Amino acid sequence: MHRGRAAITAAVTAVCTIAGTALPAAAARTATAAPAAGGIVSRLKHLPGVTYLGRNAYPPSGYTVYELEIRQPVNHSQPDGATFEQHLELYERDLNAPMMMYVSGYFNYTYVSPKDTYLAPATAIVDGNQISVESRFFGDSVPHPTLWKYATAWQEAADEHHVVQVFKSLYRARWLLSGVSKGGEAAIFHDYYYPHPLSAQNPEQDLPPGIPAGPLGQQLMRAVHQWVHQHGNHLLFLYGQDDPWSAERFSVGSGARDSAIFTIAGGNHVSPYTDLPPAQREVFVSTLRRWAGVSTAGSPAQAAASRLPLLSWGHV
Numbered sequence: 001m002h003r004g005r006a007a008i009t010a011a012v013t014a015v016c017t018i019a020g021t022a023l024p025a026a027a028a029r030t031a032t033a034a035p036a037a038g039g040i041v042s043r044l045k046h047l048p049g050v051t052y053l054g055r056n057a058y059p060p061s062g063y064t065v066y067e068l069e070i071r072q073p074v075n076h077s078q079p080d081g082a083t084f085e086q087h088l089e090l091y092e093r094d095l096n097a098p099m100m101m102y103v104s105g106y107f108n109y110t111y112v113s114p115k116d117t118y119l120a121p122a123t124a125i126v127d128g129n130q131i132s133v134e135s136r137f138f139g140d141s142v143p144h145p146t147l148w149k150y151a152t153a154w155q156e157a158a159d160e161h162h163v164v165q166v167f168k169s170l171y172r173a174r175w176l177l178s179g180v181s182k183g184g185e186a187a188i189f190h191d192y193y194y195p196h197p198l199s200a201q202n203p204e205q206d207l208p209p210g211i212p213a214g215p216l217g218q219q220l221m222r223a224v225h226q227w228v229h230q231h232g233n234h235l236l237f238l239y240g241q242d243d244p245w246s247a248e249r250f251s252v253g254s255g256a257r258d259s260a261i262f263t264i265a266g267g268n269h270v271s272p273y274t275d276l277p278p279a280q281r282e283v284f285v286s287t288l289r290r291w292a293g294v295s296t297a298g299s300p301a302q303a304a305a306s307r308l309p310l311l312s313w314g315h316v
Contacts, residue, residue, distance in 0.1 A: 050070050053068060055067070066089070069086060086163075099128060105182030133163055188235075228256075229255070234258050236259065237252070
């Protein structure tokens with residue numbers, strides 16, 4: 001199965017299909033119907049390292065939202081060492097629908113208020129399920145003791161990879177990965193580390209007191225940019241024309257396949273794909289639905305087609 005990272009980068013959103021995580025399309029269509037909610041809860045509780053916390057009382061229309069934790073190694077190079085609990089939210093519509101793994105890059109925004117549940121726009125486009133993954137060292141997903149040397153791009157990508165490996169036993173249709181802003185970069189890092197920058201803000205503002213900001217290493221970002229340019233298969237980038245974060249955008253070279261860059265005229269850091277001209281919007285939507293293995297003739301659910309106001313939090 002092909003890989004895909006639909007990177008929507010106006011708010012640096014990245015949406016991507018993840019290699020090796022889907023049944024063939026015909027098998028997915030003939031899979032048995034989804035079991036009752038009680039059955040799903042029982043199966044969630046039996047996933048290795050997963051703790052069921054309960055249901056969110058304010059799910060989006062047509063969805064059930066389950067609050068979960070998954071046990072992660074503090075250092076994925078030592079899987080038998082210290083661990084921590086990473087917070088997840090599972091938005092389920094249909095067991096056989098595509099799964100969108102959403103990474104915020106920070107804490108799960110839903111925790112601003114239980115009523116602030118939302119679907120990523122890419123989830124609505126493919127009419128899929130969604131699993132929201134809180135980034136390590138944010139929100140409730142903080143190892144103790146807090147060893148900051150393990151807050152790296154690779155460790156975060158390894159967290160996401162582990163989530164896929166555990167949950168794909170239940171959700172066997174195609175998986176995609178979506179992120180916004182810093183989460184969009186995290187989606188690209190995931191694809192870089194598991195294939196089969198330049199922020200204008202003061203980095204010290206996001207560090208705990210007493211932790212000095214070290215020099216920015218260029219090697220990783222240069223390697224990732226070069227990899228995207230030469231090997232960026234199944235990537236969609238969406239940029240806002242007037243977003244300062246678009247100054248160092250990714251580029252797609254001749255070695256890329258089934259990848260494209262979209263720019264929203266006059267767009268900013270939170271401009272949605274719906275601000276694209278109709279013809280480009282149709283290409284954007286149909287590409288994602290094709291990657292997800294669903295009909296390209298369908299239209300995105302309206303529930304998530306709106307802007308995500310909480311993205312203005314933090315570094316924006």
